[in-house]
């Protein structure tokens with residue numbers, strides 16, 4: 001007998017028909033003698049709809065109220081699923097994050113889970129009740145409702161699995177596992193039977209939304225067994241999904257395990273700034289003080305004591321960052337500040353890179369053959385990222401995917 005935490009994403013509970021399919025899966029799991037705790041997201045599109053309503057009223061500075069608003073999506077789906085389970089003869093109880101005391105810090109809209117109570121959940125399991133927990137939400141230090149950032153139901157599921165020492169945290173979604181690239185953009189992408197958690201963490205942090213990055217960080221830190229599977233495949237024997245392993249390599253470890261992208265990128269260049277100590281901190285100081293995260297940074301070699309300084313930020317921070325750097329230019333001088341929010345970051349990830357040279361060359365060659373210009377590069381031990389123009393995103397992903405032999 002095992003304990004599974006099963007998380008169902010928005011599409012997987014997007015209609016009464018999909019909820020019925022979830023009930024049948026839980027039913028099969030219980031019939032095999034296992035225990036199940038369920039975590040659900042809001043119904044497909046609901047969180048976006050709520051955010052749009054809030055934004056239409058000017059959500060600026062209203063993060064507490066946005067949490068109040070966004071967290072309602074999950075309240076609907078837990079109630080519906082618990083009702084559906086009852087209708088099928090299963091005892092079930094729905095819980096908001098606060099009711100199982102998923103305690104977080106006070107960072108509204110991007111809160112971190114601190115801990116949770118397991119008492120009610122353990123009692124339910126003992127009594128044969130299926131708990132259904134609202135993902136994505138928690139309760140802050142002052143009893144305030146918080147949310148965990150987009151995709152945060154994955155994080156709830158991993159935290160619940162850890163707190164109850166579940167045998168596996170199963171993330172049911174609308175694809176049947178983790179692929180070598182987003183299968184919606186790269187039709188030749190392949191499903192991976194297994195991927196190391198280190199690679200999964202890189203893929204998630206570099207933009208792949210199949211798992212929220214914090215859920216993978218949490219699973220990595222606490223060694224939570226994690227699997228991604230389809231909520232659409234009815235035959236459980238055919239639905240083995242992708243195991244996120246805590247081993248350092250997997251069988252037949254390839255050089256590159258996956259290719260991913262992020263559209264949430266914008267680039268700012270300070271042209272003709274004087275090349276002297278303190279310039280980088282002059283430029284980035286005010287940006288950091290405004291709470292804006294800087295990702296890639298490139299500074300060119302100076303000619304005539306002048307250089308160009310380029311960095312990337314999230315698109316939502318672009319306008320503010322541009323303004324701040326223009327103010328710096330007014331103080332320190334320099335030619336001009338130019339920005340571009342029509343860029344994307346394309347990355348390849350693989351622990352195989354550690355022991356092999358030439359990965360960057362393969363990537364650069366593939367892009368060059370398609371006439372795609374590389375604007376910025378950054379590397380770490382197991383990844384290479386490049387910035388390219390957004391219009392080349394699909395072509396770039398496909399040609400790099402192909403170049404590493406990842407196509408089916």
Ligand code: ADP
Pocket residue numbers: 008009010011012041151172173174175177178179180181182183184208209210211258
């Ligand atoms: P859910 O609502 O179930 O949480 P998400 O939309 O958050 O689902 O995540 C699933 C989506 O992630 C898939 O539909 C797919 O388009 C996208 N995705 C991005 N990269 C990958 C990848 N490498 N493997 C599988 N899916 C991916």
Ligand code: ASP
Pocket residue numbers: 009010041042047048073135136149150151152153154
């Ligand atoms: N409903 C939330 C979102 O859309 C959380 C989640 O789906 O994981 O981001």
Ligand code: MG
Pocket residue numbers: 009151154209210211212
């Ligand atoms: Mg998701």
